[in-house]
Structure formats: C-alpha cells, structure tokens
Amino acid sequence: MRGGEAQRPEAALSETRFQSATILKARIQHSFAAGDTPAIDLNFALTSPWSVLFGPSGAGKSTILRAIAGLMRPQACRIALRGELLTDTAQNIFIPPHKRGIGYVGQRSVLFPHRSVLYNVVFGAEHKFGGRECLERAGEMLQLFHADHLASRVPHELSNGETQRVLLARTMAPAPRLLLLDEPFTGLDTALRAALLEDLRTYLSRENVPVLSVTHDVSEVFALDADVIVLNAGRVKDQGDARVVLAEERETLLRALQ
Amino acid sequence: MDVQALLLTLRLAAVTTLILLAISLPLAWWLARSTSRVRPAVEALSALPLLLPPTVLGFYLLVMLGPETAFGRMLITVLGHPLAFTFSGLVVGSVLYSFPFAVQPLVAGFRAVNTTALEDAAMLGATPAQVFRRVALPMARPALITATVLAFMHTVGEFGVVLMLGGNIPGATRTISIALYDSVQEFDYASANHTALLLMVFSFLALLAIYIQPNAWRRSAKTGGRLV
Numbered sequence: 001m002r003g004g005e006a007q008r009p010e011a012a013l014s015e016t017r018f019q020s021a022t023i024l025k026a027r028i029q030h031s032f033a034a035g036d037t038p039a040i041d042l043n044f045a046l047t048s049p050w051s052v053l054f055g056p057s058g059a060g061k062s063t064i065l066r067a068i069a070g071l072m073r074p075q076a077c078r079i080a081l082r083g084e085l086l087t088d089t090a091q092n093i094f095i096p097p098h099k100r101g102i103g104y105v106g107q108r109s110v111l112f113p114h115r116s117v118l119y120n121v122v123f124g125a126e127h128k129f130g131g132r133e134c135l136e137r138a139g140e141m142l143q144l145f146h147a148d149h150l151a152s153r154v155p156h157e158l159s160n161g162e163t164q165r166v167l168l169a170r171t172m173a174p175a176p177r178l179l180l181l182d183e184p185f186t187g188l189d190t191a192l193r194a195a196l197l198e199d200l201r202t203y204l205s206r207e208n209v210p211v212l213s214v215t216h217d218v219s220e221v222f223a224l225d226a227d228v229i230v231l232n233a234g235r236v237k238d239q240g241d242a243r244v245v246l247a248e249e250r251e252t253l254l255r256a257l258q
Numbered sequence: 259m260d261v262q263a264l265l266l267t268l269r270l271a272a273v274t275t276l277i278l279l280a281i282s283l284p285l286a287w288w289l290a291r292s293t294s295r296v297r298p299a300v301e302a303l304s305a306l307p308l309l310l311p312p313t314v315l316g317f318y319l320l321v322m323l324g325p326e327t328a329f330g331r332m333l334i335t336v337l338g339h340p341l342a343f344t345f346s347g348l349v350v351g352s353v354l355y356s357f358p359f360a361v362q363p364l365v366a367g368f369r370a371v372n373t374t375a376l377e378d379a380a381m382l383g384a385t386p387a388q389v390f391r392r393v394a395l396p397m398a399r400p401a402l403i404t405a406t407v408l409a410f411m412h413t414v415g416e417f418g419v420v421l422m423l424g425g426n427i428p429g430a431t432r433t434i435s436i437a438l439y440d441s442v443q444e445f446d447y448a449s450a451n452h453t454a455l456l457l458m459v460f461s462f463l464a465l466l467a468i469y470i471q472p473n474a475w476r477r478s479a480k481t482g483g484r485l486v
Contacts, residue, residue, distance in 0.1 A: 097380040104381040108374045127383030
C-alpha cells in the first residue's frame with residue numbers, strides 16, 4: 001500500500017505523543033431483545049493514533065461506533081474521551097451527539113442532497129468556526145481532500161470517490177477530537193482508497209486526531225497499520241498489533257494470493 | 259360575482275394556512291419520528307376531520323363555543339362576545355377542518371427524510387432545532403408545498419363547517435362557496451357559473467403547482483446549488 005509506506009515515519013512520531021495517554025475508554029453492554037444475554041459485552045481502551053475494530057458482520061462493530069458517537073444508547077455503558085465522560089448510564093450522563101466533538105462517517109452517510117458541495121462542507125465548519133473563518137476552513141478542507149474543484153457541484157452529480165472525498169472534508173471541517181469511520185472505503189477501488197487514505201493521514205497526523213475505524217476486510221487492516229481490536233459476537237477476542245492478533249487471517253490471505 | 263365574499267375567503271384561507279403550518283410542522287415532525295405509544299392515537303385524532311362530515315364538526319364547534327358549555331361561557335367572558343358567527347370563529351372551524359390536509363403530507367414527507375442525513379448533521383455539531391430547520395425541512399420541501407396548497411385550497415372550498423358555525427353574514431362569515439350556494443338559490447345561474455368556474459380553475463392551478471414541483475426541484479439542482 002503506497003500511502004501506508006510513505007506515512008510510516010510520521011505515524012511513529014505521533015505514536016510516541018499518544019502513548020502515555022488513553023484516548024478513549026469504553027465499556028458497553030447491550031442486548032437487542034429484553035432478557036437475553038447481552039449481544040454486546042465488552043471493554044476496551046484506545047491508545048494508538050489509529051485503531052481498528054475488526055470482526056465479521058454482526059459482531060457489533062457499527063453498534064459500538066454509534067454508541068461512542070452518541071447515536072444510540074446501550075443499556076449499560078460508560079464511555080470517556082480523554083477523561084471526559086460522554087456516556088455513563090450508572091450516573092445518568094449522556095452528552096448529546098452534537099456536543100461530543102466527534103467526527104463520524106457512517107456506512108450510509110450522505111451529503112445533504114439539496115445543497116452544493118461547498119454548502120455541505122460549510123455546514124460542517126460553521127458550528128465550530130464563525131463568519132469568514134468557516135468559509136476559509138471549508139475551502140481548506142476541500143483542498144486537503146482534493147475536492148476544491150467540486151465546490152459548486154451538487155451531490156447527485158458526484159462519483160462514489162468524489163462523494164467520499166467531500167464526506168471526509170465535511171467531517172473534518174468542525175475539527176473533531178476523534179474520528180469514527182464505519183467501513184468508509186467500501187466500494188472504492190484500491191488505488192482510490194490509497195489516495196484517500198493518504199490525504200486523510202496528512203490531516204490526522206498534522207492535527208493529531210485519533211481514529212477508530214471499523215472493517216471486516218483483513219487487507220484493509222494491514223494497509224492501515226493500526227492497533228487492532230478483534231471482535232467476535234460482541235466480545236473482544238484480542239487486541240494488539242495486526243501482525244500478531246491477525247497472524248492466522250494474514251496467513252489465510254497470503255495463501256489465497258499465491 | 260361576490261367580490262367581498264371572495265376576498266373574505268382568501269383572507270380566511272391565508273390565516274388558516276399560517277396557523278395550520280405553525281401547529282402541524284412540529285406535530286408532523288413528532289408524529290414522523292416518535293416511537294411513543296400514544297402516537298397512533300394522536301395520528302388518528304389528527305386525521306379525524308378527513309372522515310367526519312363537516313356539518314358534524316360545525317355542529318359540535320357551534321355547541322362547544324356557545325354558552326351551553328363551560329368552555330364556551332369562559333370564551334364569551336374573555337372575548338365579550340360568542341365566537342360563533344364571527345370571522346375568528348370561522349378560523350377556528352377551518353383550522354380543525356383542514357387539519358389533516360396540512361399534517362398528513364408533512365408526516366409523509368418527514369418520514370421519507372433520510373435518517374442518516376439527520377444523524378450526520380448532528381455529528382457535525384448541529385443542534386436538534388438546526389437539524390430540523392436546515393436539513394429535515396429543506397429535504398421535505400415538496401411535502402411542505404403540498405401541505406400549504408392543500409390546506410389553503412381545502413379552506414377555500416369548505417361549506418358545511420362555515421354554514422353551521424358562521425352563518426351567512428356578508429363581510430364577516432359569508433365565504434365564496436356560500437355565495438355560490440346563494441346564487442343558485444336565487445336562480446342567478448350566470449353569477450353561480452362565474453364563481454364555480456373561478457373556483458375550479460383555481461383548484462386546478464393549485465394542483466398543477468403541486469404536481470409540477472419535483473421537476474422544478476431537479477432543475478434547480480442541475481443549475482448548481484447556491485451557497486447559503
């Protein structure tokens with residue numbers, strides 16, 4: 001992967017910066033039907049600039065991201081971002097999503113269809129930056145994700161890749177403290193994915209924004225060079241370096257490629 | 259043709275539509291998104307005037323607003339006069355009578371709004387009120403136009419409620435459809451024809467405005483969105 005190789009020194013640099021502090025602590029328990037054993041019951045902490053929730057479909061990955069974003073309320077849950085409690089069911093604490101300062105690109109995230117690309121990105125910027133500054137911020141984000149030429153276009157005219165670029169520009173516009181990505185690169189070809197990832201990494205390492213992403217794709221995990229949390233049936237199976245915790249999957253993948 | 263009745267009708271429809279939008283926008287938003295157990299009951303109640311004969315509605319309003327009930331007596335004390343047989347009384351009747359025509363298109367429109375777009379807006383820092391005003395409402399714009407046109411036209415055409423509640427006082431409660439009825443009673447078919455034709459053309463144009471709009475929306479999208 002082109003982008004991963006080039007960014008490695010920078011990633012290592014920010015790693016030392018983050019190592020001391022826990023970025024996010026989460027304890028989540030949730031059952032979808034009353035009286036069942038919890039479908040999700042886990043406990044994890046993020047300490048790396050990029051962490052990945054890896055697991056098969058239905059392992060609870062998206063639910064975990066939505067819980068961190070504040071888009072759903074698990075039955076029992078305690079989530080703290082850099083020591084600040086976002087959700088704590090025991091103390092009845094729940095910070096609403098718009099006050100969390102978390103960037104989130106969901107699997108089905110869409111651009112607002114009734115307005116231009118620029119409007120979409122300005123919408124992201126203006127809740128954080130005032131007046132002139134928010135226009136500047138929007139322009140800067142579009143440029144960063146190589147989408148400035150799309151500014152006056154309308155969402156339904158964009159290709160998949162272009163839409164993804166604008167989505168990322170819009171998500172980063174309010175300068176989130178944490179970025180959550182739910183299978184953001186699904187449906188994009190490898191070259192496009194690499195190019196997008198490179199743009200994203202440029203921003204993330206510059207602004208020191210940690211990421212928690214979700215995937216069921218082993219090759220993506222290795223491309224990201226991230227701390228991996230392996231999920232199975234709503235439980236944490238393992239956490240650590242991809243080469244260690246996914247050694248088995250890696251072998252399978254390599255064998256398949258031969 | 260009775261121009262005074264026409265102007266009164268337009269004023270009645272305009273006031274009614276404004277009040278209806280103010281009530282039905284938040285109500286429809288709640289109906290579209292709520293998982294509350296009372297939601298079906300509220301929705302049924304709001305749709306009731308669809309099936310209720312207008313004369314039934316007019317009759318109950320006449321009784322309720324009159325001196326026979328405690329509520330009516332309180333109203334008379336506060337206002338100094340009964341609400342029935344006044345323009346304000348007609349507004350109350352029209353709001354109830356046209357209620358479903360404003361609420362139902364809006365509920366359908368809000369239900370069709372992509373929930374993900376609303377969540378995305380919240381994650382970008384938009385408060386629930388901003389999400390409603392800047393994302394949900396523009397995305398439901400065709401429904402908003404439909405609700406406005408239907409509420410307005412339905413009020414223009416009402417007859418039973420007006421007759422029961424307002425009577426036939428020129429300049430106060432004599433609406434265009436009552437004037438039409440009067441023309442026929444007086445065998446003045448030429449005048450009746452003018453009024454009826456005008457109402458028919460008016461209704462057709464209103465419906466045309468509703469059915470033409472999805473294309474207009476797409477056209478404006480194609481010319482490139484405008485900023486803020």
